[in-house]
Amino acid sequence: MIATVFLALGLVLIVEGLAWVLAPSLIEQMLMALRTLPDTARRQIGALAFVLGLILLWIAHALGA
Numbered sequence: 793m794i795a796t797v798f799l800a801l802g803l804v805l806i807v808e809g810l811a812w813v814l815a816p817s818l819i820e821q822m823l824m825a826l827r828t829l830p831d832t833a834r835r836q837i838g839a840l841a842f843v844l845g846l847i848l849l850w851i852a853h854a855l856g857a
Contacts, residue, residue: 796857
């Protein structure tokens with residue numbers, strides 16, 4: 793169980809790190825665009841990301857991970 797948590801965190805850090813290495817200016821533009829959104833829209837984006845993450849975890853579990 794704990795190995796799976798470390799695996800998931802490692803994969804998140806790899807993806808986040810690659811985004812910053814490959815396109816730092818694009819990340820900064822995206823962050824500026826997010827700042828212009830109202831709080832409710834940012835909360836909805838966060839909730840959507842949360843639900844998609846749960847779905848991905850459910851699929852991974854169903855596949856035997």
